[in-house]
Amino acid sequence: MAGPYEISNILSNYINAMYQPEESSSVPDLLTHLGDEDNLGVALPNTQVPAETTGGPAWYSELPNCWSKAQVLEWISYHIEKNKYDASTIDFSCCNMDGYTLCHYSRDQLGLIFGPLGDELYDRLHEITSVSDELDWIIGLLEKEEVSSQDALLDPSPLELGSSCTQESLEEMKLASPFFQADLGYVSGAMSPGSSDVSIAGTAMSLSPHSQDSGGSDLDLDLTEMKSFRFSDGELHKKADLKHGKRKRGRPRKLSKENRDCLEAKKSKHAARGTHLWEFIRDILIHPELNEGLLKWEDRREGVFKFLRSEAVAQLWGQKKKNSSMTYEKLSRAMRYYYKREILERVDGRRLVYKFGKNSSGWKEEEVQDRS
DNA sequence: ACGTCCTTTCCTGATT
DNA sequence: GAATCAGGAAAGGACG
Numbered sequence: 080m081a082g083p084y085e086i087s088n089i090l091s092n093y094i095n096a097m098y099q100p101e102e103s104s105s106v107p108d109l110l111t112h113l114g115d116e117d118n119l120g121v122a123l124p125n126t127q128v129p130a131e132t133t134g135g136p137a138w139y140s141e142l143p144n145c146w147s148k149a150q151v152l153e154w155i156s157y158h159i160e161k162n163k164y165d166a167s168t169i170d171f172s173c174c175n176m177d178g179y180t181l182c183h184y185s186r187d188q189l190g191l192i193f194g195p196l197g198d199e200l201y202d203r204l205h206e207i208t209s210v211s212d213e214l215d216w217i218i219g220l221l222e223k224e225e226v227s228s229q230d231a232l233l234d235p236s237p238l239e240l241g242s243s244c245t246q247e248s249l250e251e252m253k254l255a256s257p258f259f260q261a262d263l264g265y266v267s268g269a270m271s272p273g274s275s276d277v278s279i280a281g282t283a284m285s286l287s288p289h290s291q292d293s294g295g296s297d298l299d300l301d302l303t304e305m306k307s308f309r310f311s312d313g314e315l316h317k318k319a320d321l322k323h324g325k326r327k328r329g330r331p332r333k334l335s336k337e338n339r340d341c342l343e344a345k346k347s348k349h350a351a352r353g354t355h356l357w358e359f360i361r362d363i364l365i366h367p368e369l370n371e372g373l374l375k376w377e378d379r380r381e382g383v384f385k386f387l388r389s390e391a392v393a394q395l396w397g398q399k400k401k402n403s404s405m406t407y408e409k410l411s412r413a414m415r416y417y418y419k420r421e422i423l424e425r426v427d428g429r430r431l432v433y434k435f436g437k438n439s440s441g442w443k444e445e446e447v448q449d450r451s
Numbered sequence: 452a453c454g455t456c457c458t459t460t461c462c463t464g465a466t467t
Numbered sequence: 468g469a470a471t472c473a474g475g476a477a478a479g480g481a482c483g
Contacts, residue, residue: 355457389471402459408471413458415473430467430471 143204146178155193158200356413357422359396360384361435361442382435382442389431 146154152174173192182204190197354362363370364384373392377383386392389407397405414433417423421436435442 400458405459409459409461411472412460412474416458418473425473428467 143178143182146181148175148177151176151178151181155200158196158203354399356396356410357417357435357439358441359399360392360414360433361439363392363395365442365447377432379444382439383426384433384435385429386431386433 143154155174184192184201186198186201188197189201193200360374364374364376373386373388373395374384375387377385386407389411393405393407393410396410397403414423417436418425421438423439424434424436426432426434440446
């Protein structure tokens with residue numbers, strides 16, 4: 080029976096992956112996406128570190144905030160070399176800074192110090208930060224799953240929707256959830272003992288994402304807030320009042336007003352742009368650590384992939400977009416829009432199978448691996 | 452203010 | 468019959 084222990088293992092794996100790259104071949108994927116000019120702002124693995132460095136340079140296994148002066152220098156040197164930049168134009172006395180300081184420089188400030196390379200350094204630095212935030216988000220999900228799966232056993236209201244939600248809406252969500260078992264509530268790993276994908280996916284039903292998005296500040300309802308809902312009707316109604324009279328995104332749902340208010344209370348403004356659906360899917364596929372049983376490559380060279388747990392992926396996407404009502408049906412509609420833009424190609428006759436199109440990028444092995 | 456992009460939501464009908 | 472696919476339509480949020 081899967082449960083918190085399994086989730087702890089997943090967490091441990093992530094932490095190991097984050098901080099012990101030399102012990103895991105998959106680790107570099109997590110922090111080495113920089114230097115990839117074609118990745119549309121989304122993490123791509125293995126693109127920043129020289130291929131010959133199996134363990135990676137000193138800066139490569141740590142977050143920029145924690146870099147020493149030497150690591151900062153090494154990172155800068157790497158990018159000078161990578162970009163074939165004329166280092167003679169840089170005043171290296173200005174590079175005498177630790178990672179914390181580096182992270183606090185604006186794009187303009189880096190531009191003043193490094194000239195044209197400043198933009199590149201700024202972008203690469205913030206890509207690292209964003210991918211670590213992405214991992215924080217996943218880890219946050221896992222942590223909350225650990226809590227919520229425990230709560231589910233104790234609490235008859237696993238979704239923590241607050242008292243203003245109707246029983247009807249609760250039932251609706253239970254029915255919609257691939258993780259709900261009538262007798263047990265939301266059970267981590269119920270669908271696939273021994274695999275972590277369900278743990279990840281199951282997390283998606285906890286309505287308290289520790290989410291990062293490119294929006295950053297639009298992290299609307301965190302765990303604390305959700306708990307305050309649970310304990311304070313007043314707070315919930317305040318939230319609902321704020322949204323009162325404002326329609327939800329997309330075509331209006333055919334829900335009762337109560338349900339609508341309930342859902343709106345959980346959501347705030349839509350996540351900013353930054354990670355598109357196809358990039359989200361791609362990143363799950365190219366990060367085996369994140370992809371445990373959610374999606375799989377059918378033909379890696381051709382970019383053909385299959386949803387193994389369509390609803391779980393949809394829930395995960397919904398979590399990312401702070402939309403607890405996301406379903407595979409809706410997600411697949413968005414996927415189908417990509418056909419027209421040739422980000423995806425149709426794969427006829429095969430259910431749950433899609434193929435990356437010519438306007439997608441960042442999934443090919445040669446892109447994912449060594450671009451240096 | 453407006454247009455565009457990118458979904459999100461709902462829907463009907465077809466296919467598996 | 469359920470799940471999935473296909474695609475039209477309408478709508479909203481973010482952004483330029």
